[in-house]
Amino acid sequence: MLVNSIEKGIVIDHITAGLGAKILEYLDIDLANNTVAFIMNASSKKHGKKDIVKIQNVIDVNLDVLGLIEPNATVNIIENGQIIKKIELQVPERVTNVIKCKNPRCVTSVEINAPHIFHLIDAENREYRCEYCDEIVCMKGDY
Amino acid sequence: MLKGRDLLEPMDFSIKELEDMFDLADRIIEDPAKYVHACDGKLLATLFYEPSTRTRFSFEAAMLRLGGQVIGFSEPNSSSVAKGESIADTIKTVACYADLAVMRHPKEGAPKVAAHSTEMPVINAGDGGHQHPTQTLTDLLTIRRTLNGFDNITVGCCGDLKFGRTVHSLIKALSRYKNVKFVLISPEELRIPDYVRKEILMKNGIEFEEVRSFQEALPKLDVLYMTRVQKERFFNEEDYIRLKDTYILDKSKMKLAKEKMIVLHPLPRVNEIAVEVDEDPRAMYFVQAKNGMFVRMALIMSLLGIEG
Numbered sequence: 001m002l003v004n005s006i007e008k009g010i011v012i013d014h015i016t017a018g019l020g021a022k023i024l025e026y027l028d029i030d031l032a033n034n035t036v037a038f039i040m041n042a043s044s045k046k047h048g049k050k051d052i053v054k055i056q057n058v059i060d061v062n063l064d065v066l067g068l069i070e071p072n073a074t075v076n077i078i079e080n081g082q083i084i085k086k087i088e089l090q091v092p093e094r095v096t097n098v099i100k101c102k103n104p105r106c107v108t109s110v111e112i113n114a115p116h117i118f119h120l121i122d123a124e125n126r127e128y129r130c131e132y133c134d135e136i137v138c139m140k141g142d143y
Numbered sequence: 144m145l146k147g148r149d150l151l152e153p154m155d156f157s158i159k160e161l162e163d164m165f166d167l168a169d170r171i172i173e174d175p176a177k178y179v180h181a182c183d184g185k186l187l188a189t190l191f192y193e194p195s196t197r198t199r200f201s202f203e204a205a206m207l208r209l210g211g212q213v214i215g216f217s218e219p220n221s222s223s224v225a226k227g228e229s230i231a232d233t234i235k236t237v238a239c240y241a242d243l244a245v246m247r248h249p250k251e252g253a254p255k256v257a258a259h260s261t262e263m264p265v266i267n268a269g270d271g272g273h274q275h276p277t278q279t280l281t282d283l284l285t286i287r288r289t290l291n292g293f294d295n296i297t298v299g300c301c302g303d304l305k306f307g308r309t310v311h312s313l314i315k316a317l318s319r320y321k322n323v324k325f326v327l328i329s330p331e332e333l334r335i336p337d338y339v340r341k342e343i344l345m346k347n348g349i350e351f352e353e354v355r356s357f358q359e360a361l362p363k364l365d366v367l368y369m370t371r372v373q374k375e376r377f378f379n380e381e382d383y384i385r386l387k388d389t390y391i392l393d394k395s396k397m398k399l400a401k402e403k404m405i406v407l408h409p410l411p412r413v414n415e416i417a418v419e420v421d422e423d424p425r426a427m428y429f430v431q432a433k434n435g436m437f438v439r440m441a442l443i444m445s446l447l448g449i450e451g
Contacts, residue, residue, distance in 0.1 A: 103251065105271040105273075107250040107252040107253040109250065111230050111256050112229070113231060114231075130252070132256065133271070135338065
């Protein structure tokens with residue numbers, strides 16, 4: 001399958017196969033007004049299969065979201081058809097308004113203006129604690 | 144040092160700050176008359192979004208015994224909450240009138256939302272099944288006054304450890320002292336939540352065991368913290384009925400305990416402690432309730448920056 005290179009934008013490579021759709025969902029990219037190529041199950045020397053996301057004309061994406069969902073992905077910033085920057089992702093220490101607390105007893109379920117804040121407690125397992133109710137969520141799972 | 148601060152969870156205060164507060168509570172207990180005008184002209188707001196007699200009365204009594212006054216509600220339907228007002232807006236409005244606020248709310252983290260919305264000190268008086276730090280001040284003061292400290296003690300927490308916010312707060316607070324061990328006694332369905340097990344106990348290398356047998360655990364304990372299985376926390380009444388009488392402390396079981404062990408309970412009790420145990424000198428739960436008022440007096444004075 002052939003997908004053209006982009007002149008300017010961002011290429012998120014080496015996404016674990018199956019996580020590409022989740023990344024697109026969390027990145028909050030306007031799919032109606034941006035050119036986005038989403039390649040699923042591309043062959044990968046390292047992992048066998050991988051997903052790739054290319055977004056044209058967008059270089060400012062929420063790196064915290066990427067670090068949260070797939071810290072092993074590679075982020076390439078493209079200008080004039082060339083990679084001008086490779087970004088190494090970090091598992092973020094704190095995320096705001098990216099994930100929502102699923103605890104029905106959490107105040108965020110009723111207080112609509114309260115920001116959803118999560119703090120990292122275990123980088124290896126990507127476990128986060130809700131700022132308000134201390135509920136633990138694991139981003140490695142099916143969250 | 145504590146002037147203007149919030150109390151949302153036990154770790155908000157350092158051990159030194161807690162000790163200073165307990166020293167003040169001790170002084171109040173010794174000579175309550177000395178403090179009857181300590182809070183003259185000050186106003187406490189009690190925002191109770193769910194029923195509570197003990198904690199609300201304890202705070203109100205504390206403020207009134209310090210010469211201060213109290214406003215508030217004990218039933219959200221009688222306030223603007225019924226009109227759909229947010230917690231943030233309610234507390235901002237209350238801050239226009241009062242000097243500090245106490246909040247009980249069924250949702251976990253509600254007092255934190257309130258505290259983030261105002262400069263006025265906010266005290267968490269219980270948020271869902273999460274935390275209850277002023278009950279912890281009560282528990283700690285009672286342990287300090289009867290066992291002379293917190294180091295090297297074994298604390299048994301029994302009953303509803305899942306929704307028992309007093310237990311979560313107590314474990315958090317005691318985790319900072321030397322060589323405190325926990326025996327967590329509960330049915331499988333009411334085990335301690337993951338965040339307490341992982342974030343407090345395991346992370347801090349605290350020795351603990353989770354057991355089902357009440358009788359086996361009793362002889363090891365210096366403190367037995369009994370809790371009620373809380374009907375209001377269950378979504379399914381059948382589960383409540385099945386679990387409510389799992390552990391009942393009675394005279395015969397007290398024979399298994401150490402001579403100096405103390406029995407604590409945040410109250411209200413249903414039937415998890417038989418009334419016959421009340422006569423036992425180790426039963427400290429009513430002393431604990433009285434200590435709760437004195438320690439809340441010390442807390443109010445500290446947050447308002449009133450010298451004791």
